[in-house]
Amino acid sequence: MKIAVAGTGYVGLVTGVCLAENGHSVTCVDIDDKKVALMESGISPIYEPGLEELMNNNMERLHFTTDYQAAYKDADVIFIGVGTPEKPDGSANLSYVYGVAEQIAASIEKECVVVVKSTVPIGTNDKIENLIKSQLKHDVNVYVASNPEFLSQGTAVKDTLHTSRIVIGVEEEAAGETLKEVYKNFDAPIVVTNRKSAEMIKYASNDFLALKISFINEIANLCEIIGADIEDVALGMGYDVRIGNKFLNAGIGYGGSCFPKDTKALHWLANFHDYELKTVKAAIDVNENQKLKLIKKSRKYFDSLKGLNVAVLGLTFKPGTDDLREAPTLVNIPLMLEDGANVKAWDPIGIDNFRKVHPEDVTYCYSIEETLKDADVCFIFTEWDQLKHFDLTKYSKLMKNPIVIDGRNCYDLESVKKANMVYDSIGRETIHNLEVSLI
Ligand code: UGA
Numbered sequence: 001m002k003i004a005v006a007g008t009g010y011v012g013l014v015t016g017v018c019l020a021e022n023g024h025s026v027t028c029v030d031i032d033d034k035k036v037a038l039m040e041s042g043i044s045p046i047y048e049p050g051l052e053e054l055m056n057n058n059m060e061r062l063h064f065t066t067d068y069q070a071a072y073k074d075a076d077v078i079f080i081g082v083g084t085p086e087k088p089d090g091s092a093n094l095s096y097v098y099g100v101a102e103q104i105a106a107s108i109e110k111e112c113v114v115v116v117k118s119t120v121p122i123g124t125n126d127k128i129e130n131l132i133k134s135q136l137k138h139d140v141n142v143y144v145a146s147n148p149e150f151l152s153q154g155t156a157v158k159d160t161l162h163t164s165r166i167v168i169g170v171e172e173e174a175a176g177e178t179l180k181e182v183y184k185n186f187d188a189p190i191v192v193t194n195r196k197s198a199e200m201i202k203y204a205s206n207d208f209l210a211l212k213i214s215f216i217n218e219i220a221n222l223c224e225i226i227g228a229d230i231e232d233v234a235l236g237m238g239y240d241v242r243i244g245n246k247f248l249n250a251g252i253g254y255g256g257s258c259f260p261k262d263t264k265a266l267h268w269l270a271n272f273h274d275y276e277l278k279t280v281k282a283a284i285d286v287n288e289n290q291k292l293k294l295i296k297k298s299r300k301y302f303d304s305l306k307g308l309n310v311a312v313l314g315l316t317f318k319p320g321t322d323d324l325r326e327a328p329t330l331v332n333i334p335l336m337l338e339d340g341a342n343v344k345a346w347d348p349i350g351i352d353n354f355r356k357v358h359p360e361d362v363t364y365c366y367s368i369e370e371t372l373k374d375a376d377v378c379f380i381f382t383e384w385d386q387l388k389h390f391d392l393t394k395y396s397k398l399m400k401n402p403i404v405i406d407g408r409n410c411y412d413l414e415s416v417k418k419a420n421m422v423y424d425s426i427g428r429e430t431i432h433n434l435e436v437s438l439i
Contacts, residue, residue: 001025001182004075006068006100008035009037010046010156010323011117011149017051018160019439020058022185027071030308039064040408047322047349050157053229068100072107077182079147080104081117081127083257092121101128104142105135113143113178119202119262120146121269125169125195145164146195148202151258154320166190169198198415203266207280208260214286220250220427221290230427231409246399250427252381252407253290255317255326260287264328275344294379294407295335297424301377301403309400311375314382314408315354317346322349329381330357337361346371348384372398383408396420402434 005016008030016028034043044052082096129144146169151159170176220230230250238245238381270277317327344363351364363369396402409425416423416431423431
């Protein structure tokens with residue numbers, strides 16, 4: 001099939017490349033000519049494991065262009081995969097999606113199915129259909145379908161090629177049949193429903209996962225108070241298949257481009273209809289507090305971070321990505337700097353992006369050892385494998401005061417007990433193997 005994909009971010013590019021891998025001819029459209037030139041030369045503008053390799057394997061079926069008219073005019077299917085960032089009031093900014101819809105209306109010259117992959121508020125597909133139909137330049141039949149994605153950053157290619165389900169939201173059977181044809185080589189259950197239900201499946205899925213994380217984080221906070229261990233609690237809960245053992249990792253809260261935005265957007269939408277989504281609101285509130293947990297913990301050891309050497313390990317919102325959107329470090333590092341700390345930071349792939357936000361006030365290091373050297377305290381924000389496998393004895397060898405405050409529970413307490421350090425993590429006993437000089 002001849003497919004066009006609008007947007008070459010995590011959703012658009014991964015979708016385009018995976019559809020090409022499944023035998024379709026795919027043209028990826030982006031407004032940024034530098035990005036297009038990069039992709040044409042076989043370089044992925046985003047870091048996503050396996051993406052560049054898959055892209056290069058499928059170059060004969062992949063095309064990249066800024067010329068949306070040429071890409072859309074005779075496409076069988078056009079996927080919209082552009083961003084829907086959060087507006088200051090928590091609602092989703094749909095201007096990019098509507099912009100693409102206008103371009104589609106101006107370009108298509110034959111019947112096609114427009115597929116909305118971007119996460120959009122319930123009812124947006126209807127608006128997109130009205131917009132396209134009212135602005136069509138050529139008198140052709142156009143269908144609009146909702147087909148949300150369920151990929152996670154860091155495993156996006158795998159999640160797309162081996163997706164847990166394909167959700168198709170359509171108002172006409174013909175559009176559903178076309179989408180089934182697009183996905184005919186994918187081995188996954190297909191849920192066909194109406195457009196609003198498909199839009200809701202996406203939000204409800206993400207908000208449920210966010211709620212699960214906020215729930216386990218609250219239980220972790222209580223574990224700290226009463227002396228229980230969250231890792232054991234999660235393990236014991238997870239064996240119940242109705243609960244499941246995934247997404248029960250306590251930490252400093254969820255970040256990224258999806259959960260923070262999608263929880264707020266659904267809450268906003270409910271409010272707009274005079275309904276309060278109390279569980280989603282609770283997930284949001286808990287997450288806001290959880291983000292500051294490490295700084296709050298540091299107050300046990302220091303009244304202020306003024307003049308202290310602070311080592312920050314991990315900058316991105318999770319491992320396996322260079323994405324900083326809604327990363328807890330974006331809130332915490334400014335607080336540390338405001339407090340007067342000397343901040344040194346390490347991340348295996350996030351430094352270039354973080355430097356754009358903090359070009360001068362943070363010292364960037366390219367090894368964990370260099371970051372820890374002479375540090376008074378260390379904060380762990382991202383559970384990179386390099387950290388999980390780091391030799392624990394090095395903390396006391398390198399740091400001035402080996403106080404490690406870990407927001408991602410990277411180490412098991414039995415190993416920490418053998419090292420000479422103070423180790424304060426989430427929802428677990430604090431290990432205090434040192435006489436710490438309080439500053
Ligand atoms: C999320 C969903 O997992 C995907 O299914 C969905 O398709 C995607 O949003 C989207 O809407 O596009 P993503 O944001 O890439 O994917 O990342 P996740 O792996 O879900 O992690 C989100 C955040 O939750 C991270 O900050 C992570 O550290 C945190 N998290 C995750 C926890 O704190 N605990 C957990 O147990 C799991």
